[in-house]
Amino acid sequence: MLKIRNLHAKIDDKEILRGISLDVKPGEIHAIMGPNGSGKSTLAAVLTGNEAFEVSEGSVEFSGKDLLEMAPEDRAREGLFLSFQYPVEIPGVSMTNFMRTAINEQRKYRGLEPLSASEFLKLMRDRKNLVEIDSDLTNRSVNEGFSGGEKKKNEIFQMAMLDPKLAILDETDSGLDIDALRVVANGVNKLRRADNATIVITHYQRLLDYIQPDYVHVLYKGRIVKSAGKELALELEEKGYDWIKKEFEE
Template sequence: MIKIKNLHASIDGKEILKGINLEIKAGEVHAIMGPNGSGKSTLSSVLAGREEYEVTEGSVSFDGKDILELSPEDRAREGLFLAFQYPVEIPGVSNINFLKTAINETRAYKGMEPVSAKEFLALVKEKSALVELDSKLANRSVNEGFSGGEKKRNEIFQMAMLEPKLAILDETDSGLDIDALRIVANGVNKLKSPNNATIVITHYQRLLDYIVPDFVHVLYNGKIVKTGGKELALELEEKGYDWIKGEFKV
């Protein structure tokens, strides 16, 4: 589904990603773990198309398309979704209205008719139930006045509405209590299918008890330094990141 080859990226002239190689197939869940500053969030930002980052080398092909050439909105329309580590509050813009715009612009991009009001409302009802998001929240301004847990649930709600092929969850577990974590993880698991894939970026192993990965990659100093099965996450949890740091001293 996605092939990342020798990806180098920098911000303000400072190189953060130093040659990432990663291939993800449909139906798989990949976890990317790593200490602070290893480049986890940079990787998600580069994939989603954040302007501040400059790709200096390498390629990313998503279902055969070079997505580095696409605008952030076109990447989303192609089926890429980023759940933000810090979801943005947008006063005055209604959650529902903007999602309708997003869905209809995506449909137009694919040459499809806009969604009917009735269909859309049914979709909102179904998907908000999936993440136990109060329908009142769905109607409010985007993330405005939401608690940390509500913001993260809203991310998964949007993901459910947009039905991406590849979802990147950027530290979705950060700041969540165990109940919120369970709700979020449940939502993600219910959305899993043989046709889509998920990248879970996290610092902690905890989330991976709920969203069980097929592969675990350890990112350190801008490179994937270790790849294994879900047991690698447990090993990391036990030995700590110093184990990695010691092994891969720069």
């Protein structure tokens, strides 16, 4: 589904990603861990097409297509979803209008008719129940005045609405209390299917108690320095990142 080969990316001439290769297949959950500044969020940003970063080398194939050639909206329409680390507040754009526009633009891209008002409302209701989000949140402007936890739940709600092939959760757990964390994790687990995949980017092991990854990768200084099963996360939790730093210090 996703094939990253030797990916290099920079911002303002500073190289952040220095040769990342990664394969994600349908049905898999990958965790990418690493200390602050290792390039985890940059990887998410580059994959979703944030123009602040410049890809200097490497390739990314998504469902057989060249991902890096696509505009951000086309990546989303191909089934890529990013749960933002810092969801943006957009006063004046209602959640309902935002989601309806997004869904219908995605449907149009896939050659489908737009959802009718009643179909759309039904979908909203279903997905709200699925991710246990307060119905009040969808009556408001996008993320406006939402607490940190509400913003993250709202990301998972959007993910449920858009039903992506590949979801990237960028530090979705940071700053969450245990209840919100559970809601987020439950949402991800419920949406899990044999034909979709998830990349969980996190600093802490905590979220991985709830979302069981098939693979754990450690990112350090823009490279994946270690890959293993879920036991690696526990090891990191126990020993911290210092041993990684020592081992791979240049």
